[in-house]
Amino acid sequence: MGEVFASAPFIVGKSEPSPIEATIPAEEALCPVISHEWVNDEYKHLVVAASPKALAVKPGQFFNLLCPSPDAGELWLRRPQSVYRIDGTCGRIEFLYKSVGRGTKGLATLKKGDMLNIVGPLGIGFHLDPSWRHIVVLGRGVGLATLAPISQLAAGYGVGVTAILSARSRDLVMADDLFAKVGTVVPVLDVDRSSDVENVERILEELIAADCADAFFTCGSNRLMQLMKRLARQHGIPGQVAMEQVMACGLGPCYVCVRTFEVNGRKELRRVCIEGPVFDLQEAVGW
């Protein structure tokens, strides 16, 4: 057989991995939908069968999803989605997302048995240092989904995890059952004002004083990111933030998905898709 030049998506369950492309870390793949359920009025949980390359996804990395259109118009751009759970045993990856725009509303129409076209895994994920004994993750809303895999990974290495989960109300606290399996969960809510920066700061200061904060991880809230950044700087704690941005190609060349960072006093724009989505907390300016 001659050299294969045409590109075609990997079809999970049908295609054989190509030895020619074994060293290429990401791919386009068609993934059968295993289940797709509403978690509450806003969030949906999507489980798909994944290819071997997709299952190699690291916590914090993402896939660029080709979402069906929710209406008569075209949907031109893929939608980036960080992975929520990696189940290597069953060969599945999971996404937890908020149905909010045309892309995610289209994604929400997928039914069990449909095929989801994904490209990935993409981007730079979280780093877990072997010397850390206890980490703190602080997320809000759907940002909690991004923090779930690093929490699971840390727990797997025997690292303690405290997860501060911020949401408008108790029913919108995402993935608290998953976090409860890997560490201590501290929900903070808007309805009782426990999510106020002052209260979250008090919780973080207590964790620092108890020597339970070797590293910070955050996603989903600029307000909470700024708080964590300030405390991390004051106490010399390493930190990482997973950023979001509207993307086009998701691979780097289009330079669409930039955010502002500051390094040695100089502002620069970095691409979230390939220079992130996980960045050093102290270099992130916010949004």
Next chain:
Amino acid sequence: MVDMTVRIGNVTLKNPIMPASGAFSTDLAQVMDVNRLGALVAKTVSREFRIGNPPPRVAELECGMINSIGLPTKGIEYFLSHQVPDYKRFTPPLVGSISAQTADDFEAMTRDVDVPDVDVIEVNISCPTRNPGGGNFAMHEDHTST
């Protein structure tokens, strides 16, 4: 296999697939074998660092998408010290792409980019497209005639 080689000047491409500047950067190596391409055309560089446009840089519309990036570049020194070595990890010939504000600087930059690892130089006279001085070189016949 069909011979698809193409000669441009003294450079031979194994096929005529030469994507536009920056469109198939080394970033694409994460999803494809870029060695299949006939040539690699680097994203345009200017002499100095250009931050590009602030976000948002893209808007999705019913009829397609609009983007305005603003030609971000880390400048010619970074291109030569970092990006050229990055491209030379791959086998296709490398086309460097340069942008300048004056004809004199185009000439000077051409000399600066004329290094052994850059096989061809593309002169980008149509970008950036938003020039407060009234357009760019490509819009003036007297600027582009030889």
